[in-house]
Amino acid sequence: MPQVSQGQFENVRLTQVVSGILELGFSSVIEAAKGADMVAIDESDELLEKGFLTSSCCPAFVRYIQVHKPSIADHVSHNLSPQAAIARFIKQKDPELHLVFVGPCIAKKMECQLPEVNKYVDVALTFEELLAMFAAQEVDLAAQPDGLLSGASYFGRIFARCGGLSEAVAQAIKEKGRDDFMLRPVAVDGMEAVKDVVAKVVSKKADFNFIEGMACLGGCIGGPAMINHEMRDKMMVEKLARTGHSTINGSLNDID
Numbered sequence: 001m002p003q004v005s006q007g008q009f010e011n012v013r014l015t016q017v018v019s020g021i022l023e024l025g026f027s028s029v030i031e032a033a034k035g036a037d038m039v040a041i042d043e044s045d046e047l048l049e050k051g052f053l054t055s056s057c058c059p060a061f062v063r064y065i066q067v068h069k070p071s072i073a074d075h076v077s078h079n080l081s082p083q084a085a086i087a088r089f090i091k092q093k094d095p096e097l098h099l100v101f102v103g104p105c106i107a108k109k110m111e112c113q114l115p116e117v118n119k120y121v122d123v124a125l126t127f128e129e130l131l132a133m134f135a136a137q138e139v140d141l142a143a144q145p146d147g148l149l150s151g152a153s154y155f156g157r158i159f160a161r162c163g164g165l166s167e168a169v170a171q172a173i174k175e176k177g178r179d180d181f182m183l184r185p186v187a188v189d190g191m192e193a194v195k196d197v198v199a200k201v202v203s204k205k206a207d208f209n210f211i212e213g214m215a216c217l218g219g220c221i222g223g224p225a226m227i228n229h230e231m232r233d234k235m236m237v238e239k240l241a242r243t244g245h246s247t248i249n250g251s252l253n254d255i256d
């Protein structure tokens with residue numbers, strides 16, 4: 001069972017990619033954005049409890065904090081990343097399933113080796129590798145019927161671009177009715193910007209209470225194993241996201 005991210009295959013609909021993956025022999029396809037919904041809920045809880053937090057979705061960002069900024073390492077969210085969160089949810093329902101994550105990220109291959117993740121995610125593939133599998137099996141994506149997407153929220157789907165996680169956490173706090181909590185987020189993409197913002201926060205020159213750190217420019221839509229690296233990718237993420245649920249909580253219980 002693979003999880004997929006969004007918008008990477010030319011001249012075909014994402015729903016056709018879902019069918020193509022099934023054609024490869026997988027039993028079902030779940031959007032990684034479902035895991036992002038789960039992360040937004042858990043991350044907002046942790047932020048409300050601790051008062052200051054950094055994201056944990058990007059393994060390269062997490063590694064940077066752990067190695068270079070240990071003074072705030074305890075404030076890296078203890079939540080799993082979206083790929084691991086949805087994998088845990090699925091494996092708890094059916095421990096026999098093998099879970100494959102498909103995305104734009106090479107760092108996710110390293111994340112899959114972590115003990116807290118490898119019990120849920122069996123393999124992390126890149127979009128390039130999925131494309132190679134389609135080619136090897138001669139799966140014609142354009143000829144596929146439309147498969148079903150799993151129905152993540154708008155907020156889960158915008159995790160793919162920098163700033164999406166911060167918006168999702170803000171939405172989760174709002175849905176919890178915690179108007180008393182003043183969220184002061186900063187979303188940074190690219191390691192140079194990450195280093196700059198983290199240094200300011202550590203030295204108390206900036207007063208953010210939530211840092212969303214993404215190692216790639218633009219967030220995961222700028223990931224090293226993306227097939228396309230174009231501005232329209234961000235617009236495609238936005239377009240697909242707008243077909244999702246408008247609340248985060250409403251999207252967690254419809255995985256068969």
Ligand code: SF4
Binds near residue numbers: 104107214216222223
């Ligand atoms: S920002 Fe880049 S390195 Fe970080 S999770 Fe996304 S694709 Fe991977």
